[in-house]
Amino acid sequence: MKRILFLLAFVSLTFLPLASCSADPLPLDPEEKEEHEKEQEQGKKEKPEKTGSRTLLVWYSFTGNSAAIAAALRSHITVDALEIKPAIEGLDYSANNYAIGSSLIAAIRGNPSEASSYPTIKEVEIEFDEYDTVIIVTPLWWSQMAAPMQSFLFRYGGDMAGKTIGLIVTSASSGISGVEQDAKRLIPQGNILAESLWIRSAEVSDAPGLTSAWYDRLFTSNNDNTSMKVTITAGGKAFTADIEDSETGRAFLDKLPLTLDMSELNGNEKYCYGLSLPRNDRHFDRLEAGDLMLYSGNCIVLFYGAAGGYSYTRIGKITDTAGLASSLGSGNVSVKFERH
Numbered sequence: 001m002k003r004i005l006f007l008l009a010f011v012s013l014t015f016l017p018l019a020s021c022s023a024d025p026l027p028l029d030p031e032e033k034e035e036h037e038k039e040q041e042q043g044k045k046e047k048p049e050k051t052g053s054r055t056l057l058v059w060y061s062f063t064g065n066s067a068a069i070a071a072a073l074r075s076h077i078t079v080d081a082l083e084i085k086p087a088i089e090g091l092d093y094s095a096n097n098y099a100i101g102s103s104l105i106a107a108i109r110g111n112p113s114e115a116s117s118y119p120t121i122k123e124v125e126i127e128f129d130e131y132d133t134v135i136i137v138t139p140l141w142w143s144q145m146a147a148p149m150q151s152f153l154f155r156y157g158g159d160m161a162g163k164t165i166g167l168i169v170t171s172a173s174s175g176i177s178g179v180e181q182d183a184k185r186l187i188p189q190g191n192i193l194a195e196s197l198w199i200r201s202a203e204v205s206d207a208p209g210l211t212s213a214w215y216d217r218l219f220t221s222n223n224d225n226t227s228m229k230v231t232i233t234a235g236g237k238a239f240t241a242d243i244e245d246s247e248t249g250r251a252f253l254d255k256l257p258l259t260l261d262m263s264e265l266n267g268n269e270k271y272c273y274g275l276s277l278p279r280n281d282r283h284f285d286r287l288e289a290g291d292l293m294l295y296s297g298n299c300i301v302l303f304y305g306a307a308g309g310y311s312y313t314r315i316g317k318i319t320d321t322a323g324l325a326s327s328l329g330s331g332n333v334s335v336k337f338e339r340h
């Protein structure tokens, strides 16, 4: 009996403190706890994929059409991008003759000014100051904007005051005027562009052409009709680049035409110091072939392979990079930049 008691005492003294030590971290004081919870909460929030662009693309998609449309636009232009996701995953909005989708739309129609009418979406964190333009890609549900995108705009439409808003809507066949009305109601102070883009489900395979034509028509020409495109010629081949409608982009256009003797670096970029332009640097995790960047305010960099990790200001981007690497070659190269 004595031996058993001794064993029990030994086990409790030896292992219990250890067990409680690993289960209970040191208690945090209330301030630390709040900070810790905030960090955890922020970690869970969906944030835009950053490129340094002043345009934010936001999409919601149930069956993949809006996702394909957003991807098509992203292959044409460099934008920050964020997918809106319902808080409850895996719901089938079209089952039982669209029962869930219909009831979500009916709830919003019944009381559009009440937050509880809108389905919950995953928390997002967006620095709206970083954007001048927001492009929204959404499906149509019962002639209205799909409910999860309405939830997003109900919460953040006020933060889009004064921003340029582009709207792309996909439906099976219904016209999109109800969705345009929803956008006006939910972003009352936004400069919503008059020409929305409507892509029917059957046309989604044409999304690359439809989205790039729409975008170029609405966004890439200045009010004074000056083209924001340049031709870049190297190794006898010409490429077209879209120049950012920014202080840096416009200052670059003012310097054209220009021929730069560009040096080779790292097997993925050509660079040339000596042209000073206004800078607004950001850190870029990833750059790709075709990115035309300003480094340290006085160095033009043209990427022909993937790179990243430094701060730049974007000047523009070559839209079709096929043949770019071979035209630039492996050494130093003369590159001509001229207006389209």
Ligand SMILES: Cc1cc2nc3c(=O)[nH]c(=O)nc-3n(C[C@H](O)[C@H](O)[C@H](O)COP(=O)(O)O)c2cc1C
Binding pocket: 060, 061, 062, 063, 064, 065, 066, 067, 093, 094, 098, 100, 101, 102, 138, 139, 140, 141, 142, 143, 170, 171, 172, 173, 174, 200, 201
């Ligand atoms: C709940 C629900 C309601 C819909 N209502 C309509 C409608 O009234 N008219 C229409 O033409 N298409 C309607 N659709 C079809 C979608 O608008 C169309 O398939 C769209 O391309 C889907 O985009 P997504 O794949 O990004 O979700 C509806 C789809 C769902 C899920």
